[in-house]
Amino acid sequence: MTKEAAFVxxxxxxxxxELVAKVAKDMSIxxxxxxxxxxxxxxxxxxxxxxxxxxxxxSNDTMKLVSAINKESTALSRVxxxxxxxxxxxxxxxxxxxxxxxxxxxxxxxASIKGLRxxxxxEQEELLKYAKKLKSxxxxxxxxxxxxxxxxxxxRIEASNAEEYRFNLETIADDIDKSCDIIRNRVKHSFHxxxxxxxxxxxxxxxxSNKHI
Amino acid sequence: xxxxxxxxxxxxxxxxxxxxxKPEGIIDTNQYLVCKNDRAIxxxxxxxxxxxxxxxxxLHHVSIEQITDLFxxxxxxxxxxxxxxxxxxxxxxxxxxxxxxxxxxRHFGLSSIEYVPVADDGGTIDLGGVKLEMxxxxxxxxSGNFHIYDxxxxxxxxxxxxxxxxxxxxxxxxxxxxxxxxxxxxxxQRWMPSNRAKNDxxxxxxxxxxxxxxxQHGRIFKGENVGxxxxxxxxxxxxxxxxx
Numbered sequence: 001m002t003k004e005a006a007f008v009x010x011x012x013x014x015x016x017x018e019l020v021a022k023v024a025k026d027m028s029i030x031x032x033x034x035x036x037x038x039x040x041x042x043x044x045x046x047x048x049x050x051x052x053x054x055x056x057x058x059s060n061d062t063m064k065l066v067s068a069i070n071k072e073s074t075a076l077s078r079v080x081x082x083x084x085x086x087x088x089x090x091x092x093x094x095x096x097x098x099x100x101x102x103x104x105x106x107x108x109x110x111a112s113i114k115g116l117r118x119x120x121x122x123e124q125e126e127l128l129k130y131a132k133k134l135k136s137x138x139x140x141x142x143x144x145x146x147x148x149x150x151x152x153x154x155x156r157i158e159a160s161n162a163e164e165y166r167f168n169l170e171t172i173a174d175d176i177d178k179s180c181d182i183i184r185n186r187v188k189h190s191f192h193x194x195x196x197x198x199x200x201x202x203x204x205x206x207x208x209s210n211k212h213i
Numbered sequence: 214x215x216x217x218x219x220x221x222x223x224x225x226x227x228x229x230x231x232x233x234x235k236p237e238g239i240i241d242t243n244q245y246l247v248c249k250n251d252r253a254i255x256x257x258x259x260x261x262x263x264x265x266x267x268x269x270x271x272l273h274h275v276s277i278e279q280i281t282d283l284f285x286x287x288x289x290x291x292x293x294x295x296x297x298x299x300x301x302x303x304x305x306x307x308x309x310x311x312x313x314x315x316x317x318x319r320h321f322g323l324s325s326i327e328y329v330p331v332a333d334d335g336g337t338i339d340l341g342g343v344k345l346e347m348x349x350x351x352x353x354x355x356s357g358n359f360h361i362y363d364x365x366x367x368x369x370x371x372x373x374x375x376x377x378x379x380x381x382x383x384x385x386x387x388x389x390x391x392x393x394x395x396x397x398x399x400x401x402q403r404w405m406p407s408n409r410a411k412n413d414x415x416x417x418x419x420x421x422x423x424x425x426x427x428x429q430h431g432r433i434f435k436g437e438n439v440g441x442x443x444x445x446x447x448x449x450x451x452x453x454x455x456x457x
Contacts, residue, residue, distance in 0.1 A: 085322065089301035092265045100269035108276030109268075112302050119301075 006127065007080035009197035010073040010134070013190045017066050017073075020141070020183050024062035027179040031056045034172040041165040047158035048169060051151055055176060058144050062183065065144075069137045076130035080201075083123040087208065090116045124205060131198050138191045145184040152177045214263070214270040217385050219425060219433065220366040224249035224343045227274055228427065231381055232266050239263075241381055242291050243429050245370055247363065248275050252341035254282035256361055256370050257292045257429050264295040268302065277302060282338060283326070284347075285310040286372035286429070287355035288317050297322025309338055309347065311357030331359055348417065350374065352410035360418075367424035374414070375442055376400050377431030387432045390441045397431065398449070405451035415447050 031052045038048040093113050100106055152173055159169035214234070220226035230243040244267055245256040253275045259267055271280070280303055285293040288311075296318065299306070304325035310318055312330030319328065335347040338361075347359040353374050361370040377383075377396035387393045405411055426434040426442060434442050 085297060086301065089298050092268070092298060093302070095265050096269040096272070099265075100272055103269065103272035105272045105274070105276035105279075108278055109272065112277055115304075116301060 005080065005084065006131075006197045006201045007077040007084065009193050010076040010080065010130075013134075013194055014070045014073040014077075016186060016190050016193075017069055020186050021063050021066040023179045023182050023186075024059045024066065027176055028056055028059040028063075030172050030175045030179070031059065034169060034176075037165055037168050037172070038162075041162050041169075045158060045162040045165055045169060048155060048162065051155045051158060054151055055148065055155075058148055062141055062144060065137055065141050069134060072130055072134050072137065076127065076134060079123055079126050079130060083120060083127055086116055086120045086123055087205075090120055091208070127201070128198075131194060134194060135191065138187050138194075141187050142184060142191075145180045145187075148176070148180045152180065214266040215385075216270050216273065219385075219427065220363075220368060223365055224340075225274075226363070226366055226368055226427075228385065228433065229267060229270050231383070231385075232263055233381060234266050235381070236262050240291055240430060241379070243427065243431075245361075245427060246271065246274060247340060247343060247345065247361075248279065249343045250341055251279055252281050252343075253279045254284055254338065254340055254345070255280060256284045257286055257372065258283055258295050258299060260291045260294045261298065264298045267295070281306055282340065283308045284338065284345075284359075284361060285314075285318060286350070286360060286370075287311060287358045288314040289355065290321075292429070293318060294321050296326070300324060300326050311355075311359060313357030314355075333357075335359060348421075350414050352405075352407045353414055354404045354406060362421055362423075364422070367422050369418065369421065369423045369426045369439075371426050371428050373404060373429055374401075374446070375426050375428035375431070375434060376404075377428070379431050383432060385433060387434050387438050390434075390438050390445075393432065394445065399453075400430075401446065401449055402451055402453035408451055411446065411449075411451055415443055419443060 035049065035052040038045040038052060090113070093109060093116060097106060097109055097113065155173045156170065159166055159173055162169050214229050215231040217228045218225065219228050225248050227246040228243055229246065230241060232241065235241060239260065239262055242259050242263065244259045247254050247256065283299060283306055285308060300323050307327045307329050308323070309329045309331055312332060315328055315330050331347050333349065333351070335349050338345040338347065343363070343365070346362040346364065348362050350358040350360045350372060352358065358372060360372050375397070377393060378400055379396055423439050424436065426439045
């Protein structure tokens with residue numbers, strides 16, 4: 001994984017997860033289709049209807065989660081940029097204190113340096129809070145996908161009893177299964193991307209903090 | 214960064230520039246500090262790349278608390294792209310800048326400093342007894358542009374007017390006007406877009422009593438060289454890119 005700033009990761013992640021929303025939407029359409037077939041099949045696909053209801057609900061929830069992730073990752077990106085700017089200013093002020101130690105008014109910089117440190121700490125806390133929230137939202141999607149896999153397996157059993165509707169229902173089950181895989185992989189990738197960026201950010205922040213003590 | 218006292222009587226003017234630590238490829242700039250007692254203003258504070266050198270140099274002359282005001286003659290990055298960092302250093306300061314550029318300058322980062330929009334016909338900055346006049350210089354070169362005139366020190370901070378492109382080690386003052394023309398001719402022909410605006414500004418500036426004309430790039434004009442510059446500028450055709 002290449003090194004990238006937290007604000008880049010979170011912004012890219014929001015874009016990447018747009019695909020998840022699109023797949024979840026397609027899944028919802030497939031499920032509505034499955035529901036219509038199950039209705040037509042009547043008693044032959046009796047067990048299929050509650051499954052479609054569940055998948056429909058799950059895809060709607062996934063879309064909502066992606067929308068929440070979008071909001072949170074934009075906020076994380078904003079805080080990360082703010083923190084980066086504060087860190088940059090802090091570094092520059094420290095540099096000025098070092099190179100201009102003999103300046104007559106150098107001590108007047110102390111309050112600004114302290115103020116920046118406090119601001120930076122508060123932004124860092126906020127950054128961690130957003131990262132935690134994002135991970136939890138992504139975790140929710142992953143859990144939903146794990147449950148979906150089990151449900152899709154059940155739907156295959158139901159589809160096998162649906163006689164002439166079997167082929168159509170099995171195709172829909174395959175589509176939903178593929179959609180779940182895409183979502184799971186995409187979320188997993190985003191999760192690791194965010195984790196890497198945050199680990200790198202923590203190391204950088206700790207290094208800089210040690211350097212300036 | 215080199216600091217030169219250019220006036221030190223009733224109050225003080227310091228010019229900062231000729232920065233040897235400046236990254237290669239960016240234009241050298243002159244920043245000016247005007248201060249009296251517990252108040253100080255930085256005129257055209259400069260770009261983000263020179264912020265550290267500028268702040269380090271400033272602290273030899275004034276404390277952070279003394280810097281209460283900033284002035285941006287226009288919106289260019291070499292004038293004010295350091296704003297986001299000043300915003301962290303001077304949360305209670307005021308930035309005086311053309312009203313027309315407010316929405317643009319804020320892109321450099323401004324959350325604490327107060328933006329004081331300057332109306333088209335200019336105004337006055339009262340720096341605790343030092344009155345600095347903001348003289349309209351629109352279209353020279355920016356569509357919203359001001360210069361600073363100090364009637365006590367008789368200094369006109371003339372932004373890009375009078376600018377010259379020179380190597381880092383150049384002298385602070387113009388000594389031989391005629392040989393200086395080559396260093397500023399192309400700059401004015403190309404960067405200044407309007408002959409009408411130029412002549413309007415010359416008419417306004419000729420009415421002022423100016424001992425020193427201090428541009429944002431290059432050397433300062435003193436004494437008779439101020440008049441020589443105005444005469445030369447008056448005959449110069451600007452807006453060269455169009456005529457080509």
